Amino acid sequence: MKYILVTGGVISGIGKGIIASSVGTILKSCGLHVTAIKIDPYINIDAGTFSPYEHGEVFVLDDGGEVDLDLGNYERFLDIRLTKDNNLTTGKIYQSVINKERKGDYLGKTVQVVPHITDAIQEWVLRQAKVPVDDDEVEPQVCVIELGGTVGDIESMPFIEAFRQFQFKVKRENFCNIHVSLVPQPSATGEQKTKPTQNSVRELRGLGLSPDLVVCRCTNLLETSVKEKISMFCHVEPEQVICVHDVSSIYRVPLLLEEQGVINYFCHRLNLPIEPQPRRILTKWKEMADRSDRMLETCSIALVGKYTKLSDSYASVIKALEHSALAINHRLEIKYIDCADLESSTLQDEPVRYHEAWQKLCSANGILVPGGFGVRGTEGKIHAISWARKQKKPFLGVCLGMQLAVCEFARNVLGWQGANSTEFDPDTKYPVVIDMPEHNPGQMGGTMRLGKRRTIFKSNSSILKLISQTSRHGNLNHARPCMSLKYNVKDHSVCLVSLQFYQPYFVGVQYHPEFTSRPIKPSPPYFGLLLAAAGKLNSYLQRGCRLSPR
Numbered sequence: 001m002k003y004i005l006v007t008g009g010v011i012s013g014i015g016k017g018i019i020a021s022s023v024g025t026i027l028k029s030c031g032l033h034v035t036a037i038k039i040d041p042y043i044n045i046d047a048g049t050f051s052p053y054e055h056g057e058v059f060v061l062d063d064g065g066e067v068d069l070d071l072g073n074y075e076r077f078l079d080i081r082l083t084k085d086n087n088l089t090t091g092k093i094y095q096s097v098i099n100k101e102r103k104g105d106y107l108g109k110t111v112q113v114v115p116h117i118t119d120a121i122q123e124w125v126l127r128q129a130k131v132p133v134d135d136d137e138v139e140p141q142v143c144v145i146e147l148g149g150t151v152g153d154i155e156s157m158p159f160i161e162a163f164r165q166f167q168f169k170v171k172r173e174n175f176c177n178i179h180v181s182l183v184p185q186p187s188a189t190g191e192q193k194t195k196p197t198q199n200s201v202r203e204l205r206g207l208g209l210s211p212d213l214v215v216c217r218c219t220n221l222l223e224t225s226v227k228e229k230i231s232m233f234c235h236v237e238p239e240q241v242i243c244v245h246d247v248s249s250i251y252r253v254p255l256l257l258e259e260q261g262v263i264n265y266f267c268h269r270l271n272l273p274i275e276p277q278p279r280r281i282l283t284k285w286k287e288m289a290d291r292s293d294r295m296l297e298t299c300s301i302a303l304v305g306k307y308t309k310l311s312d313s314y315a316s317v318i319k320a321l322e323h324s325a326l327a328i329n330h331r332l333e334i335k336y337i338d339c340a341d342l343e344s345s346t347l348q349d350e351p352v353r354y355h356e357a358w359q360k361l362c363s364a365n366g367i368l369v370p371g372g373f374g375v376r377g378t379e380g381k382i383h384a385i386s387w388a389r390k391q392k393k394p395f396l397g398v399c400l401g402m403q404l405a406v407c408e409f410a411r412n413v414l415g416w417q418g419a420n421s422t423e424f425d426p427d428t429k430y431p432v433v434i435d436m437p438e439h440n441p442g443q444m445g446g447t448m449r450l451g452k453r454r455t456i457f458k459s460n461s462s463i464l465k466l467i468s469q470t471s472r473h474g475n476l477n478h479a480r481p482c483m484s485l486k487y488n489v490k491d492h493s494v495c496l497v498s499l500q501f502y503q504p505y506f507v508g509v510q511y512h513p514e515f516t517s518r519p520i521k522p523s524p525p526y527f528g529l530l531l532a533a534a535g536k537l538n539s540y541l542q543r544g545c546r547l548s549p550r
Helices: 016-028 070-078 090-103 113-128 154-169 195-206 224-234 252-259 262-269 280-294 311-327 344-349 351-363 378-391 400-412 524-533 537-542
Strands: 002-008 034-040 087-089 142-147 175-182 213-218 241-245 298-305 331-338 366-369 395-398 431-435 449-454 470-475 477-479 486-488 494-498 506-509
Touching (some): 002 016, 002 154, 016 034, 016 142, 016 262, 034 113, 087 113, 113 142, 154 175, 224 241, 241 252, 252 262, 252 280, 280 311, 298 351, 311 524, 344 351, 351 378, 366 378, 395 524
Parallel strands (some): 034 087, 034 142, 298 331, 298 366
Antiparallel strands (some): 431 477, 494 506
16 A cells, blocks of 8 residues: 655645645556545544535535545545545544543553554554545555645644654555645745745654655746755755646646656655556546636526635535536636525615625526525525526526425415425424434534435436436435425435426425536536526437437
8 A cells, every 4th residue: 555645834725635636636547546535633523513614615425424625626536435534533533542541442551642642543544545435346555645734733743743653654665745835926026935835844854754745836837946946945856846836727737747747756656556658547637628728608607605705615516517517618607696695685785785696696597506504595595596487597406405496486386475494484384394304403413314315206207317316415404295396215305306397497406416526427417507507408308418419
């Protein structure tokens, strides 16, 4: 087993997740089986109770694990299936060590950070690295490990120490460290500055880890003199300084790494059983990147949500839209709309904001209402759904978006005034959405319906029937099967609703299809939305679900 540790310096959010995913991608393109582990130094057990404004979206895995959004990048880039144990947190480590101490596993010893916490970290990585993540169930050959945060953070110190020991445990030929750092270019001088990277690498080396590759994130291409300076002060060869500058598409990042000889370096440094030659899989990435740059037609989608100030709150939703737009050769334009801005109260308090929000909504080619929690903004979402239904605009509702579509239909079509979800109005006369039986309102973490489940279609005429297979859940509620809007899952809770008979595309799904979207295999509900928004849905269906004639 080969281990590649990815650390970061200077600032957080520098792109370690994309770098780690890209490294895995180019190694997988060489025929290797690759897995990935994300380490988050926070004390939370998992990401399930985070506000989206804290760390972005909560990504849900097949086994129901609620994890950091970077695991979504790993799955999308590498096309693998990870488990909740691929996301390691300080909370999980301390919980496992304390449980062992309570059972007496340490035989009365004083339990300390070193060696007990550091040993637990190493054991976790060694164990999880062997778990198959591909469909062929073959044990991985390479494990890419991303350490969250920045070098020097007090909460990440036990992990740094654990990997300092780990490099000797697994031997040098099986372990290498990639350090991702920022090379800023102040507009006042226009000069690329190396001092932050020098300081970051110096601190990392002082903690016992010496980077094998220094990946420099920068706005423009790294100048040769700057690369040589980093090489000199960071104790690496110039070939070990890798430039990852801002590019038009993240699909170009694996290509950047491959062009700069990263595969060749790994071949020699880790003695990998591969030949350093161009890879077929990377050709697909280049085609996607080139196609993304060449697209001329634009398709706009109004994203009506609660957390629109931070795009990472809807990371997988945005990726699923991008994958679908790429598949139909359209450039994607997302119009972010705060759902509260569509409500009448905003018209009274901030009329300009209100009219701007409605102008965005009305000018979009399609409307998406994603998931969310809490009553704030729900009426604004219902207004958007009502407008989409009446104007026959392509619409997709996900999770809460689907539930509110049920409420809107009940109120405005069936005439059930005040129809609502019991989450927002426990005493409503028409509780068209109710709590799931497994939901525990007194326990917040891990009590929703989570993970991969099969959906049973009740209608053979469904658009989604042609393109949907399995689904991933992350939900608190389900729509009661009292409205003939369409489909049930096998446990009798409604999972999909559709008004396809008099709408171009009006679909709601209780599950989260964005979690299984891939760059070359877009999520069916999102793909349907983009097809309808671009005016291509009917021709797609007439051609037997093909974008072009045979």
